[in-house]
Amino acid sequence: MITEAAAIALQQELRHQVIATDMLPADIRIIAGTDVEYDKDTDLICGSIVLLDYHTREVLEVSSHTMQVTFPYIPGLFSFREMPPLLAAYGQLRREPDLIICDGQGLAHQRRFGLACHFGVTIDKPVIGCGKTRLCGAYDEPPAARGSVAPLYEGGEHIGNALRTQTGINPVFVSCGHKVSLPTATDIVLAMATQYRLPETTRLADHYARIALLEYKSAQNTPPSSI
DNA sequence: GCGACAG
């Protein structure tokens, strides 16, 4: 397994490949959401990717992959823990999304290379980082109204936005993953979070990852029933 | 040195 020091060195090397400007198609047709579910009492993790029609929000495809964890949880090295199942699930998709929303930070990371950047650079696709909580940086509480935005800063850099997706509800943290600008990423996350705090992409990926993990476990516990 | 710390 890759060492912590090697993982940090890899981030330092790959961070220069991140593109924080819009390079997504003018008309987005397919948007994807990703999430990883952890099993409470084993070391199994399941990554899921769900493809949605950007306009109708119809679920077009779901891909999941369950495996054993290969890296511990270390703040700042999160992607090394979640990338394996996500890449496996991504590789099984029949269609390719135009854009992906990851459940974690992109540039809003201590070395400017969170999961959304790592995943985006690796598969060379537009990716948005959308975390439920802050990893690093400082911000002022955005106004209470849905759609309010407050910049997230660290070291004088504007690394992301705290975005209020629902009035009176805690904001989510949006940042560039790859091939998407921060304004565009913020607009898209808000557009995808019409009814709940988190974008539908993330909620659906979470849902399917949970189901896939349970199915994987039940299949394992059921010895091959030969006739 | 101390606190903070995506999931």
Add this chain to the structure above:
DNA sequence: ATCTTGTCGC
């Protein structure tokens, strides 16, 4: 991430 129902507060 996970443990976990009712309950405090606006």
